[in-house]
Amino acid sequence: MSRNKREELIRNALKIFYRNGFNATGMDLVAKESGVSKTSIYNHFRTKDELILAVLRLRDENFRDWLFRRMEELSAAPAGQLLALFDALEEWFAEDGYQGCMFVKASAEFQDADNAINRQSYAHKLLIEDHLTQLADAAGYATPRAIARQLLILKEGAIVLSAMSHDKAAAQQAKAMAQLLLRVD
């Protein structure tokens, strides 16, 4: 299996894990849906956990790329981008097959604090928080770290509720609170 075949396998596993969950998805299914044998998978990943970690790495990359780019497209100013976060989220919530945040779900299924999957899931959130902190700093807020953390709370709350309610409205409801927080009514 070539390098791009390996990437394709990870992409495929991502789709299946996102749709079915991690523990609920067997490696036999991943192999079948990817059109390869289980042995081929285990030639590239020593364990199922390693495959999951590779999937989460890809997801982290894809999601942050998409989100930050979309925020930039929606606004040139840093403060505007912080608000645009919620407009981007709304677009995501409206997508077909939207099932909430993959990292929240990974963290829910692998709860041990010292588990690699659990740690990597939280690392994704920290990377997003870092980006928000930089934007809040560039926008001139006195406590950029605190602002970023609070926006992250709004983001996670909107994601969880939109996934549970199958309703994208949480994005704009969270945005309204972000406007209060950022004092840009």
Add this chain to the structure above:
Amino acid sequence: MSRNKREELIRNALKIFYRNGFNATGMDLVAKESGVSKTSIYNHFRTKDELILAVLRLRDENFRDWLFRRMEELSAAPAGQLLALFDALEEWFAEDGYQGCMFVKASAEFQDADNAINRQSYAHKLLIEDHLTQLADAAGYATPRAIARQLLILKEGAIVLSAMSHDKAAAQQAKAMAQLLLRVD
């Protein structure tokens, strides 16, 4: 098995499911940790899903009882109770073995929109939203439903982040935003 034995079984299953996750926990483990045979469990619950639903019913009852009572203890006024929500959450986050919201995790593991476990998990959130709506109404806010929904977003965001970061700080960070929303600085 008597009625209270049945309740004890549900209580026991709740602990195990909360600690281990739903799919990751086998019925053999539930039986062993409860000190009964699998047959006894299946005499009371036709399937594992039914046991999970019973567990979620108990959890919903326990959690709402505790949360609403604690909010009342912390403040007599409706608006004060809305803010006290986050002080109560902080106490919960600091508890030993805190692992986030059981309903969010259930919803993450059973994602189908028509799944009974998924629907019951969201129903729990709606019951909390209802209570917040009543409080917001009693406090005299013009749009109690919208206020309740936004507080729910703050609550869920704080729960998810505190679980992932193993840090209770999210409660007070969410409370700060609630103060902006409720205009009670």
Add this chain to the structure above:
DNA sequence: CCTCACATTGACTGATCGGTACATATTTTT
């Protein structure tokens, strides 16, 4: 054309999954 290295496979492992059949207590009713 042949060989060697490697990718890939189907068949398999022991363990565990949710769930059950049946024989054996245990309790309730008469």
Add this chain to the structure above:
DNA sequence: AAAAATATGTACCGATCAGTCAATGTGAGG
């Protein structure tokens, strides 16, 4: 106390779990 009904434990079901292995296919270098 006898009989009926209920609760329980043991031992098992086929399916699936993560993971492995010997055998086969394949492509490059000589």
